[in-house]
Amino acid sequence: MAKHVIASVREFPADTRKLVEVKGRQIAVFNIKGEFFALANRCPHQGGSLCEGRLTGLVEASEPGQYRYSRRGEIIRCPWHGWEFDVRTGKSYCDPARIRARQFAVSVAPGATLVEGPYVAETFPVRIEDDYVVVDV
């Protein structure tokens, strides 16, 4: 595992997402209300690109006709077949014990610490005064 700088926080505003490639892996990174989450960009069902899915909330019900809607924007639905995955855990709704999208740890680090390493930032320069999104891969 190594920490990879994938973007500056300034260029990755809230409620956007980025598809990045790290060590040959496609990774979907989401900024949800200022929190960052990273999932393998491959739906465990048949490989759909999760980064292209629709973010929705968690719909639950205690009985028919009751709709309890929470965690708006924290559930990603695969664009191919609509399977739901919890962005925070990668777990599927339909079969959380067995089917999950691979999750990667994400953190935000100040540029001052990144310059010292051991971080990998091949694609753009790191500036001391900015904060950066870092993914463990």
Add this chain to the structure above:
Amino acid sequence: MTASWSTIDCDVHVNVPSMQALLPHLDDHWRDHVVDRGMNSLESMNYPPNAPLTARPDWRGKAGAPADTLEALQSHALDRWSIDVAICNCLYGVQLLYSEDMAAAFAKAVNDFVAKEWLDRDARLRASIVVPMQNTDFAVAEIERCAADRRFVQVLVLAMGEMPLGRRQYWPVYAAAERHGLPLGIHAGSSFRHPVTSLGWPSWYAEDYAAQSQGFQTQVASLVCEGVFVKYPKLKVVLLESGVTWLPAFLWRLSKFWRGVRLEVPWLDRSPADIVRDHVRLTIQPFDAPDDPAEVARLIEHMRSDDMLLFSSDFPHWQFDGDDVFPAGIPQQLHGKIRRDNALATYSRLAAQAA
């Protein structure tokens, strides 16, 4: 008494021999009405009298009319196969009527006829309550009226009615059924409000009968997706004369699509296949299986449950020859469950009577 019951037949048919037989069970208004209007029969075309399926040749009476005497039921089925308990499902045209009032009157007449002419005359017999689903209040009232008689062990509706059975307007029927420990029995047949296929009317009887399983599929999907089993967790549904082998493939399909659009039905907190295994039961005639016993055994494995199948002869319908009520290939170790245990787990009234 449990030990003395070894075989429970969950689907035998008793027929109304003629309108005359029902007249004593109608009140004065309806009796005169029926006579004055010249209503001779409410037989539907679900089972045309001369269709081969309607009665096995060796079970047809002198006039060719099947299953209209107790003696025939006893000698051809109950005694012959040592059946300890048999649930009578009377298929008469009650569900076809357009008048809600007339449907209620005939449902009552049929249920009273069954109680008096059949249940009273053989202690082995139980019956399903025919309900007028044309009007939910009337259906509930008929359940309440009949439920006091513990020999009524189930509520009976047809596979193809006016609307999908999961719709909420029917829910009071399921509340009443659950309250009284009565499974909902869904029997093959149509009230002919709609064509028997979703594409329109087929030309021939084989198409019609084969299409029944599509009706059952739609009802299973409706009951599950509308959340009937979430609302009524103790309710059991028995598919009668539905065929069996279509079920696993249909559950794969339904569960697969649930995964993609489950947020439309968030009250389902698990796969439709799991819900169906907990709540839905099927009678074994017809089974719709290939002749090869090994293939039948594999089909049974696809059910992924030993609890779902209930013994039935479907007397007098012609589903098998001789005494082969059990399709070849059903594993021997399941026979006891299918003959008795699964029925006792499904019909709480039978379990209470067996205890």
